[in-house]
Amino acid sequence: MANLIECKNIKKHFSTPKGTVHAVDDVSLEIQEGSTMGLVGESGCGKSTLGRTLIHLQESTDGQIIFEGEDITKRNKKQLKSLREDMQLIFQDPFSSLNPRMTVKSTIQEPLSISKKYNAEEFEEETYRLMDLVGIERRLKYSYPHELDGGRRQRVGIARALAVNPKFIVCDEPVSALDVSIQAQILNLLKDLQKERGLTYLFVTHNLSVVRHISDHICVMYLGQLVERCPTKQFFEKQLHPYSKALISAVPSTDIHHRRARIILKGEINSPINPKPGCRFAKRCVYADERCYQPIPLAEITPGHYVACCKAKEINSL
């Protein structure tokens, strides 16, 4: 299948009084049309920044973003507006991403009115169609966000994103704030919508069980860089990067009879301010030696499986 969106060597830096924060550093990835790319990593690794930069909500510092064959970083403000109809964002926290003074109906209608595609009658019709689509009861149309539970609020957020008929949606931790029983409802909804409308997702999350369930491909991010990228199935069979291994082993398992060996990482994530060259994980890595302090690009170790680790082959005896 063709790539809907790809980015090449994208960078996003922020200047702060303490130095330059390398939030996203030299990331390249492509997402096939109709598929889901899972982006995992811990807080502060730059995964949300990457998501926002990809849909040009934030201007990238360097690199190309190619959407449907065209580099969108070159577009001017006016041209970007039409891009918004193709790319949308679903936010993490349905408690703060909705306007508290707008009803469900007006929240969903706002993007519809901006797109100016509908006459008055179609406008109403379309609003209700969206509410039905995401499973919000029509009786709730005049409710305010504070009157809704977390799951319904997230449904409103999804309806708002779908209103302009986007092709690509960045889902930024859309279920992290929800309880498990509600989380499953929203995950099923996102999967159904993808099937019906051929949507392409970038699914940003820190929850590895969720990412296994929802995504076709997976990227693991550490301190602004991708350390591993491959099809999801392959990833859960065998992780090749030492950080991915530690990440997977750290997730508490509900299997009480088979305890898995756990890799406990020492220390904490380094600062993303003016990082030194070389592997950013080296300081916490048990396999690290002097070779790891050279720049290490993402390389294809086995077919379709990209890893940024100069010792990947020996660690995994490949």
Place this chain on the structure above:
Amino acid sequence: MNSTEQNTELLSVRNLAVEYSSGGVPVHAVNGVSFDIEVGQALGLVGETGAGKTTIAKTIMRILPDHSVKDVSGEILFKGENILTMSEPVMRTLRGGKISMIFQDPMTALNPVKTVSAQIAESIIQHQGVDKKEAHKIATDILELVGISADRADEYPHQFSGGMKQRVVIAIAIACNPELIIADEPTTALDVTIQAQVLELIAKLRRELKTSLILITHDFGIVAEICDAVAVVYAGEIIESGSKEDIFDHPTHPYTRGLFAALPDMYKDVERLSPVDGLPPDPTELPPGCSFNPRCKFAGDECCEEEIEIVQISPGHYCRCCRINSLGGGE
């Protein structure tokens, strides 16, 4: 759990009910909860947001805000004495001394204008009657025990990362060698690799200090990792309880089974998750009968009528469901 041997019980909660008042409307947060914890045992209280888990913990610590609590009834026996009827001075010797609590959010649980060692020393001075200098020394030792080097003892909370702050919170909780620690979602605010460090620390401290633990969480994985016994809380009631094996191998109550089915599994391919339909009930208007009946696919007329008793279905495994026999096997 629910054992009849009186001598090994450290804490015994009997028919605990807590009612809040919100704008004049009664909120039934906890409705007749009973459980026991033996010396050295780790009990996991599992449930979703608003199930009443934190209210149970705060009632045991007696730190619920007076102005919003309308009524607390039942008994909480700590070594045979009822916490609910203790005088405040007696309670003060217990709180932080014999029972201590680890709070969810390490960012807000610490005092931003006091050094971490001073915050640990505070409870040592209060409970062990030592002077400031001695307390500071003990505090530094405890920091080392939780993996923070002594030379950082005089730093302030903002100088620490999230995982380190949670270690400080744990250090405060264990400072006086408590017999019971109540940990309320101790790792929810942390990343998984840091969570793994903190869980490892809690497990190590339990091995070394033989402390009993009540672990409040919504994460079944953490329960599997740390606890011996599990109680599932729904709408302020325990709907199922038993050993870890009982709950994970033979979940019986439709809600417990529903929770397991809704969980995406990192080690299994599941095409479609099975969410529990609907939402937890509003604690101001609990449904009659079983509080899970509006969401339960097995519910019949008898579920909506009278209150359902919790019954023992195998030794030590209890379930609050009147249709157990028509649910089919425990899987």
